[in-house]
Amino acid sequence: MSDILVNSRDQKFLLYEQLDVEKLFGYEKFKDYSKDVVDMMLGEAEKMAEEVLIPTYAEGDREGCRFEGGKVSVPACYQDAYRKFCEGGWLCPTKDPEIGGQGMPAAVFSACVEMMDGANFAFMMYPGLTAGAAGLVEKYGTDEQKEKYLSKMLSGEWTGTMCLTEPGAGSDVGALRTTAKRLPDGTFLISGTKCFISCGDHDLAANIIHPVLARIEGDPPGTGGISIFLVPKYRLNEDGSPGELNDVHTGNIEHKMGIKGSATCTLNFGDDGKCVGELLGKERQGMRIMFQMMNEARLEVGMQGLGHASAAYQRSLRYSKERIQSAPIWEMKNPAAKPVPIIEHPDIRRTLLWMKSYVEGLRALNYFAALALDMTHVAEKQREKDLWNGFLELLTPICKAFTSDKAMEICSYAIDIHGGYGYCSEYPVEQYMRDCKIATIYEGTNAIQALDLVGRKLGANRGANVTALFEKIGETIARAKGLPALQKEGGFLEEALGAVVELTRQFGRWGKSASFMIPVLNARPYLMILGDLVVGWLVLQAGAIAEEKLEGIYREKGAEGSRAKQRALARKDEEVAFYQGKVASAVYFTAAVLPTIQGRCRGIGLGDRTPIEMLEASF
Amino acid sequence: MNLIACVKQVPDTEAQIKVKADGSGIEEAGIKWVMNPYDEFGVEEALRLKEKAGGTVTVVSVGPARAMETIRTALAMGAEKGVHITDLDNADAFATASALAAAIKEIPFDLVFCGQRAIDDDSAQVGSILAELLGVPQVTIVTKLEVADNKIKAVKPIEGAQLLIEASMPCVVTAQKGLNEPRYASLPGIMKAKKKPVDVKKAADYGISADFKANVAKMMPPPSRPPGKIIQGDDPAVKAAELVKLLREEAKVI
Numbered sequence: 062m063s064d065i066l067v068n069s070r071d072q073k074f075l076l077y078e079q080l081d082v083e084k085l086f087g088y089e090k091f092k093d094y095s096k097d098v099v100d101m102m103l104g105e106a107e108k109m110a111e112e113v114l115i116p117t118y119a120e121g122d123r124e125g126c127r128f129e130g131g132k133v134s135v136p137a138c139y140q141d142a143y144r145k146f147c148e149g150g151w152l153c154p155t156k157d158p159e160i161g162g163q164g165m166p167a168a169v170f171s172a173c174v175e176m177m178d179g180a181n182f183a184f185m186m187y188p189g190l191t192a193g194a195a196g197l198v199e200k201y202g203t204d205e206q207k208e209k210y211l212s213k214m215l216s217g218e219w220t221g222t223m224c225l226t227e228p229g230a231g232s233d234v235g236a237l238r239t240t241a242k243r244l245p246d247g248t249f250l251i252s253g254t255k256c257f258i259s260c261g262d263h264d265l266a267a268n269i270i271h272p273v274l275a276r277i278e279g280d281p282p283g284t285g286g287i288s289i290f291l292v293p294k295y296r297l298n299e300d301g302s303p304g305e306l307n308d309v310h311t312g313n314i315e316h317k318m319g320i321k322g323s324a325t326c327t328l329n330f331g332d333d334g335k336c337v338g339e340l341l342g343k344e345r346q347g348m349r350i351m352f353q354m355m356n357e358a359r360l361e362v363g364m365q366g367l368g369h370a371s372a373a374y375q376r377s378l379r380y381s382k383e384r385i386q387s388a389p390i391w392e393m394k395n396p397a398a399k400p401v402p403i404i405e406h407p408d409i410r411r412t413l414l415w416m417k418s419y420v421e422g423l424r425a426l427n428y429f430a431a432l433a434l435d436m437t438h439v440a441e442k443q444r445e446k447d448l449w450n451g452f453l454e455l456l457t458p459i460c461k462a463f464t465s466d467k468a469m470e471i472c473s474y475a476i477d478i479h480g481g482y483g484y485c486s487e488y489p490v491e492q493y494m495r496d497c498k499i500a501t502i503y504e505g506t507n508a509i510q511a512l513d514l515v516g517r518k519l520g521a522n523r524g525a526n527v528t529a530l531f532e533k534i535g536e537t538i539a540r541a542k543g544l545p546a547l548q549k550e551g552g553f554l555e556e557a558l559g560a561v562v563e564l565t566r567q568f569g570r571w572g573k574s575a576s577f578m579i580p581v582l583n584a585r586p587y588l589m590i591l592g593d594l595v596v597g598w599l600v601l602q603a604g605a606i607a608e609e610k611l612e613g614i615y616r617e618k619g620a621e622g623s624r625a626k627q628r629a630l631a632r633k634d635e636e637v638a639f640y641q642g643k644v645a646s647a648v649y650f651t652a653a654v655l656p657t658i659q660g661r662c663r664g665i666g667l668g669d670r671t672p673i674e675m676l677e678a679s680f
Numbered sequence: 681m682n683l684i685a686c687v688k689q690v691p692d693t694e695a696q697i698k699v700k701a702d703g704s705g706i707e708e709a710g711i712k713w714v715m716n717p718y719d720e721f722g723v724e725e726a727l728r729l730k731e732k733a734g735g736t737v738t739v740v741s742v743g744p745a746r747a748m749e750t751i752r753t754a755l756a757m758g759a760e761k762g763v764h765i766t767d768l769d770n771a772d773a774f775a776t777a778s779a780l781a782a783a784i785k786e787i788p789f790d791l792v793f794c795g796q797r798a799i800d801d802d803s804a805q806v807g808s809i810l811a812e813l814l815g816v817p818q819v820t821i822v823t824k825l826e827v828a829d830n831k832i833k834a835v836k837p838i839e840g841a842q843l844l845i846e847a848s849m850p851c852v853v854t855a856q857k858g859l860n861e862p863r864y865a866s867l868p869g870i871m872k873a874k875k876k877p878v879d880v881k882k883a884a885d886y887g888i889s890a891d892f893k894a895n896v897a898k899m900m901p902p903p904s905r906p907p908g909k910i911i912q913g914d915d916p917a918v919k920a921a922e923l924v925k926l927l928r929e930e931a932k933v934i
Binding site for chain 2: 063093095097098101102105108109113145148149150151154158163165634635
């Protein structure tokens with residue numbers, strides 16, 4: 062196995078041993094799936110990622126997108142890759158088979174997408190946005206709209222976007238100025254400018270369908286007065302084929318730090334007063350409708366972070382075994398000592414294990430959120446559905462913001478491990494870091510995600526969602542404490558949980574008092590604390606599962622109680638080495654990261670408000 | 681047209697191959713198995729002919745239980761049905777070809793594709809023996825193929841030239857790199873492949889014995905490379921003379 066992008070054994074551990082996705086196959090919705098089918102799909106996803114997408118990675122970055130004569134072209138190598146990607150059926154595997162999907166569980170798709178995102182995320186934005194926009198048509202479109210747009214979008218023949226941002230309306234969407242004027246036939250004339258529109262214009266597809274937020278003339282200001290419209294780049298002919306241009310013009314494309322193969326466009330709608338849009342859903346429901354796509358997109362941005370983090374770790378691991386530099390520290394006084402692969406140096410080993418444990422924890426977090434989405438579809442009892450939906454809502458901002466912030470750190474450490482070479486374009490890690498950075502910004506900045514978590518998600522459902530999460534964490538604490546090898550680690554998680562529970566209660570009290578600014582001020586560090594707690598939980602859960610398997614193997618092979626025999630076993634047997642690696646992640650993470658949670662919680666709990674109170678002149 | 685594609689499951693080209701300590705074969709733990717790349721060209725060519733002229737593609741494989749994955753891959757690419765002969769572990773080329781021939785004789789066939797060789801044992805014999813056993817013409821190492829009027833025209837590269845060979849059908853063609861670019865198994869293809877029929881057979885069903893004509897007596901890793909030699913000295917002419925001497929007397933290459 063090449064494992065350039067992911068540790069595929071870890072993916073399978075997570076799917077089959079930790080999340081037990083096979084239980085999904087027992088439900089009617091996923092009855093056509095089995096482990097054999099999923100393994101084959103993972104194999105094909107790996108091929109698509111490694112053979113089709115990786116070859117476009119550096120080339121797409123060097124060539125970038127071009128804007129000439131009002132037209133945008135993508136890197137030339139994307140054309141063939143896009144055709145193969147769509148032919149493979151990868152545009153919308155999780156959609157129902159009746160509309161062109163494969164009914165794939167989201168948890169399984171996560172494993173496929175992780176590889177593809179790590180291979181070339183800029184490319185993946187075109188199909189990703191298309192599937193998201195098609196999802197809006199599927200859920201809110203009229204039969205006629207579905208007939209016109211859905212199959213063409215889900216096959217990739219046409220692509221989609223999401224048009225929210227305007228020059229004066231970024232995080233504050235309610236300030237948008239794009240207008241919609243009623244026409245006698247029930248359609249609308251759209252007029253306004255949208256900026257930072259990913260995949261807003263390109264030459265990959267024959268038409269582009271833009272879901273556009275705009276305000277119908279006379280509707281109230283703010284988010285409550287916003288409606289959403291479907292605006293095709295080319296109007297449709299009677300037979301449904303693309304016809305004349307719909308007065309949608311590209312103003313320019315951005316020149317960005319990363320994801321250079323993804324065309325980021327300024328789009329001018331209705332410069333000549335001829336841009337026609339169709340209302341999607343009901344009037345003034347635009348934000349609610351767009352939130353479906355935004356919530357999905359936030360999970361996808363989490364996957365973007367994960368894909369980059371995983372690829373950065375895999376590359377670092379490979380490089381640290383190949384790169385020979387410096388004799389070991391214990392040979393420092395021996396001039397004849399030979400230099401060794403850098404993986405033998407303590408600081409590299411610590412950095413690698415830090416990266417490994419975070420990558421595994423982030424993988425578990427993002428797949429778990431996808432599993433929660435699957436469970437909301439199949440759970441039979443309302444209580445169970447609510448429980449999973451609660452996890453999904455609570456974890457969405459954490460998946461997006463915590464994963465992307467940690468992924469940036471992981472990419473940065475990957476460059477450190479590569480040294481000066483890592484800073485040069487000869488190795489892909491510098492591009493990982495550039496491509497990954499946008500994930501902390503778009504789809505709602507990480508600061509906005511933190512406000513969503515603290516302002517909406519903690520208190521949602523009267524706090525039942527976060528309480529249910531804490532209960533889940535408690536189950537893992539009990540499981541770990543029952544294992545001699547992880548008893549101490551269970552204690553570390555328990556202490557961290559206690560501190561987070563207390564701070565969360567404190568946030569609740571502050572929220573109802575005159576001190577409500579303190580949770581707002583500390584929303585982002587709180588999100589990072591909760592992220593570490595959740596990763597600590599999932600990494601320890603994985604460690605406990607692995608430890609239980611190891612106990613069985615040691616018993617069988619007569620290696621109980623003998624560290625030497627257990628190590629010897631791992632040298633011969635890859636499975637034993639893998640499980641020992643899972644336990645190592647749990648032991649390291651709970652010792653190196655979890656104890657910092659108490660200190661961070663204590664700091665926030667002091668209620669300091671200096672950043673708010675100090676004068677701007679003093680900054 | 682009735683098209684047959686013979687496929688073999690082999691270790692991935694990037695797999696780290698370790699020879700078992702007792703020399704009886706390779707360590708299979710941790711190996712990723714794939715369809716022999718030359719067989720993929722054969723499957724792809726059969727699928728393209730079917731898509732152009734109609735017909736069915738049957739995949740036939742000799743291999744242990746795990747070879748079913750490779751058959752399913754070919755079905756996911758678009759083949760209609762499969763035959764899997766399971767109990768001929770470590771079979772030699774003759775036994776493998778005999779089993780394939782016996783299975784293919786039960787199916788009407790116009791054209792049979794094999795890879796020109798398998799990348800594991802590199803024997804490059806199965807396609808030719810199969811043609812002999814079926815009593816039909818064979819064209820090996822084909823990089824271009826046309827089918828018309830119950831005949832094939834195949835291009836076969838040889839040293840410094842290309843041959844254009846005509847043969848009557850039915851016949852056996854062995855596929856070489858360059859014949860086509862194999863497609864990926866699509867997700868819809870994978871979902872459909874589960875429901876396609878595969879006949880699982882034993883060698884005895886065809887009267888084939890496991891008493892092989894050739895057996896691998898021992899497998900050994902290639903000898904490790906001896907360390908290189910650096911010629912010391914300051915005078916390039918003296919060093920060059922030393923190099924020539926070593927190449928002639930020690931390495932015996934000039």
